[in-house]
Amino acid sequence: MSETTVRDAVFALLRDFGMTTIFGNPGSTELPMFKHFPDDFRYVLALQESIALGMADGFAQATRNAALVNLHSAVGTGHALGNLFTAWRNRSPVVVIAGQQARSILPYQPFLYAEQAPEFPKPYVKYSIEPARAEDVPGAIARAYYTAMQAPRGPVFVSVPIDDWDRPCEPVAARQVSRTVRGDPAMLAQLAEALAKAKRPVIVAGPEAARDNAWDETVALAEAHQAPVWASPMSSRNSFPEDHPLFAGFLVAGREPIVRDLAGHDFILVLGANVFTYHTEGFGPFVPDGAELWQLIDDPALAALAPVGTSIVGDIKDALDTFLGTAAPARPAPAPFPRAAAPHAAPLTDAYLLSRLAALRAPDSIIVEEAPSSRGPMHDHLPILKPDSFYTCASGGLGHGLPAAIGVALARPGEKVIALLGDGSTMYAVQGLWTAAQLGLPISFIVVNNGRYEALLNFCRHFGMNAVVGTDLPGIDFVGLAKAQGIPGVRIDSAEGLDEALATSLGASGPSLVEVIIA
Numbered sequence: 001m002s003e004t005t006v007r008d009a010v011f012a013l014l015r016d017f018g019m020t021t022i023f024g025n026p027g028s029t030e031l032p033m034f035k036h037f038p039d040d041f042r043y044v045l046a047l048q049e050s051i052a053l054g055m056a057d058g059f060a061q062a063t064r065n066a067a068l069v070n071l072h073s074a075v076g077t078g079h080a081l082g083n084l085f086t087a088w089r090n091r092s093p094v095v096v097i098a099g100q101q102a103r104s105i106l107p108y109q110p111f112l113y114a115e116q117a118p119e120f121p122k123p124y125v126k127y128s129i130e131p132a133r134a135e136d137v138p139g140a141i142a143r144a145y146y147t148a149m150q151a152p153r154g155p156v157f158v159s160v161p162i163d164d165w166d167r168p169c170e171p172v173a174a175r176q177v178s179r180t181v182r183g184d185p186a187m188l189a190q191l192a193e194a195l196a197k198a199k200r201p202v203i204v205a206g207p208e209a210a211r212d213n214a215w216d217e218t219v220a221l222a223e224a225h226q227a228p229v230w231a232s233p234m235s236s237r238n239s240f241p242e243d244h245p246l247f248a249g250f251l252v253a254g255r256e257p258i259v260r261d262l263a264g265h266d267f268i269l270v271l272g273a274n275v276f277t278y279h280t281e282g283f284g285p286f287v288p289d290g291a292e293l294w295q296l297i298d299d300p301a302l303a304a305l306a307p308v309g310t311s312i313v314g315d316i317k318d319a320l321d322t323f324l325g326t327a328a329p330a331r332p333a334p335a336p337f338p339r340a341a342a343p344h345a346a347p348l349t350d351a352y353l354l355s356r357l358a359a360l361r362a363p364d365s366i367i368v369e370e371a372p373s374s375r376g377p378m379h380d381h382l383p384i385l386k387p388d389s390f391y392t393c394a395s396g397g398l399g400h401g402l403p404a405a406i407g408v409a410l411a412r413p414g415e416k417v418i419a420l421l422g423d424g425s426t427m428y429a430v431q432g433l434w435t436a437a438q439l440g441l442p443i444s445f446i447v448v449n450n451g452r453y454e455a456l457l458n459f460c461r462h463f464g465m466n467a468v469v470g471t472d473l474p475g476i477d478f479v480g481l482a483k484a485q486g487i488p489g490v491r492i493d494s495a496e497g498l499d500e501a502l503a504t505s506l507g508a509s510g511p512s513l514v515e516v517i518i519a
């Protein structure tokens, strides 16, 4: 009989996959996994499971490798589901291992078990299983990892009964599995030809271009064709320098505004985005009259749902490399795009705060954003300048930004992370501050405190309502919440003192919080 246990085999695999950080919140059904916890692994404790998932999402995106999460049976998985949905929409490779009760007592509905465990996280997982036998667990985790890492990436789930960890099994060797899908060469050639014929091409760049590392190629293509570049609606990553003369702005997630902003172009090249991402109902055409749309996309599902245009499924960087060399016709430079005027200092607004943050932060510091009504002012006043330096959720689900900032900071040691959070958003995951304090991570938590769910009030107006219940948040002391968890903080309510507070926080080697009361 083999000397290897399921535990030995799984930890050996995780080591080979480079997954030596485990984000989790433990319960009885997980403890045996951690017997003889190896020295080269670290366990990052979250005080609620949605925070473990959010941290893993940020970590996976910033390391470009799968991140491991350990959850407590059905109850822990339940708490994590909102951020699991976000990881699914972010295309983040997150491997979730959830504990399950002992196989022999499962027929009796034991305390803290999971009923139909693999069904629970569906449809927001690419693969989900409770292996039929203990000895199948390492193979299931290997399959889960390869599946998570295959484009389009995404979360996977393995439920492991508590009594499996000590069972004997055969070791499972890590394998190489290719991850890049290449676009159809004949279609790429057609695209190059069509683009060369276009009179006024425009590019829409989105999160998949960032995930595929296509920053330099996108800049080169835009410059070669003198094509303005829009950020795709609700883009969860940055894919083009926002101070570049060809940067046009951010498409709004609505059918009519997209058609309006792209009007006048005869050729739309979408790089790694669903350009048909809508937040509100809209009608009419999908693209301006007479415009031809081509989409390069990693995700076959997004290619399939596009209502118009030609889609080529494959890696964006690889595709751009293939046809960047083809000659571009001489085209005049487009007119420069208008930039927002500098905001006033009084009364203190989010726009002013963001303009000061832009002035004071290092250009390569990383922004993780979850401040819904400040997103527009952020676009106007806080340009993102370097690749891989902006992260937000693609799902719209709050409670992701604060923990994701922690995951990003863990993944990028020595780099400053700025978590830009609404007051309401902060409260969905506020106990994440404790983990940031314990790890001493250099994160500036900037809380935009407007005392309410402003984004929902904006929606009220959209629906023709003047007011709505459940949107006021008076009386929350964010500095107090930070201090109680070991993070120094300061409250600012006017432009006076703002620069000093921001500079101190940005210069700190550990976490700090700046609560900014805005008008």
Ligand SMILES: Cc1ncc(C[n+]2csc(CCOP(=O)(O)OP(=O)(O)O)c2C)c(N)n1
Pocket: 082, 370, 371, 372, 373, 374, 396, 397, 398, 399, 421, 422, 423, 424, 425, 426, 450, 452, 453, 454, 455, 456
């Ligand atoms: C998990 C979740 N619950 C509720 C919402 C609905 N929602 C969208 S924006 C918003 C307000 C967020 O408030 P805050 O962070 O203070 O930002 P503000 O709108 O004030 O800029 C809410 C509650 C959501 N998107 N996700």
Ligand SMILES: [Mg+2]
Pocket: 422, 423, 424, 448, 449, 450, 451, 452, 453, 454
């Ligand atoms: Mg608010």
